[in-house]
Amino acid sequence: MGKHPDDTAALSELLTGQTDRYLVPGLVRGLAVLLAFSPERPQLSLRELADALGVTRSAVFRIAYTLTELGFLTHQPETRSYMLGPSVLRLGYGYLASRDLVQVALPHLEALRDRTGWSAHLGVLEGKDVVYLLRVPTRQGLASIVHVGSRLPAYATTMGRILLAHLSEDEVIALYRDTPLSGAGPRAVSDLPALLAQLRQDRARGFVVHIGGFQAGVASAAAALRDVSGNVVAAINISAASTLTDQGEIDQEIVPQLLSSADLLSQALGYAAPATG
Template identity: 35%
Template sequence: MKLTETTMRSRYTIEALARGLEVLSLFTAARPALSFQEIVDQLGLAKSTAFRILATLEQLGYLEQDAATRRYRPGLHVFQLGFAALAGLDLQQLARPFLEQLAHELGETVSMAVLDDLDIIYIDRIRNRAIVGMVLGIGSRLPAHSASLGKVLLADLPEAELLARLERAELARLTEHTLADRAALLHELAAIRQQGFALSNQELAIGLRGAAAPVRDRTQRAVAAINVSGPVSSISAERLANDLAPAVVATAGRISRALGYAPG
């Protein structure tokens, strides 16, 4: 008799393990702790079965029981598994849902980039509008000093490293607004470091504005940056500062926390 895929899967299913994982899946941000009876009711288990599963999970460190309330909550091993899973995720993969939400909320183009010496390289991009005078995609490279993404990443470098890099930088002027003067650039980077975000007003291309914020990991280091950009016809200077900058900072913060970042 030929076995179906469903039959094959059921043959290799360990029922006790499946039930244990079902118990763990009951815990959510909205439901961080559960009583014994709530677990029994949710899964429809016999109390004797539920007790054995809970006792096993508690013994292995996947559940803890509060001595005062007698309610169960995920144990340290669950969080360790979560961090291990996050560490295995590609940064782009982890950040993508956050970027999509930001692009949807603002109706503008959202990008993520990393710093490569004196350039930035785009590693993700959600395009909502045609960018004035620019054709950019994943893998595109731009001078860091000319874009909000690059400025926010340069601002995170240790001072000695930043000065060493700028010492050999050409600081090409892409538009009349590009910061091509080293002293002026350093002054702006200091302000960016203080405020936690960077703005770009037609420095990369005439008619283009953007706001960027750093994405940090658990080491506190900026491992990438995200930005929102679009044409001056839809992004006034006021909207750039009052709407886009706070939104991109908030989204960068959410991605950073997902990477294990905790403000020091």
């Protein structure tokens, strides 16, 4: 077939008079639903989705229900509408990791490492884990339990927490409703209400810092990265032996460097911060 339709109308037309026996109509319609959303239309009702696909509401309901169960859509009961879910972002992470994101991040993390003397990392949220895409170690080679490809529990790590903080509370509840929060670090929260309260503070602060929170003897700080659409797509963190620093140094010297690098890297990914004043 060799076609790569990139919008809902093109995918719907693909099914008209289609004789390719290898084509899966249900999959095509599911992808068409996802492509119906855009920055201009972030929420769509069943009727709007049905109109976009040219199918009945009952048909699009089954598609939307399936995509919601899989995390590709989220249902908003108060408006009876749907929005794209976290699984859509996770599909893009592999592409970003193998191409632009890591390449763009590397010089920024090297500069951050050189300015602070701390190891620097890049990671993304994948389900309940933070996945490390890039590690820039210190010249001194601080021992670390992480490497590229490592998966750590998001709620117990600085990068994971700042990424979770930018999800809606409904999304966080859906992730952790049936998950015991224990055994993931000496200072990690132990229940969902405490996690939600912690994430509210993280979101308001705009960064996460902890000393010995996940790995004993290690201080860490993290901030989120945004893309051209303003979406949080990844996070960076820096870490060092806690014996080499204290809370005052982190707040006064390390965090400003971290936030400056996060801003520059977000700009490199196309993000333009809203004008203030």
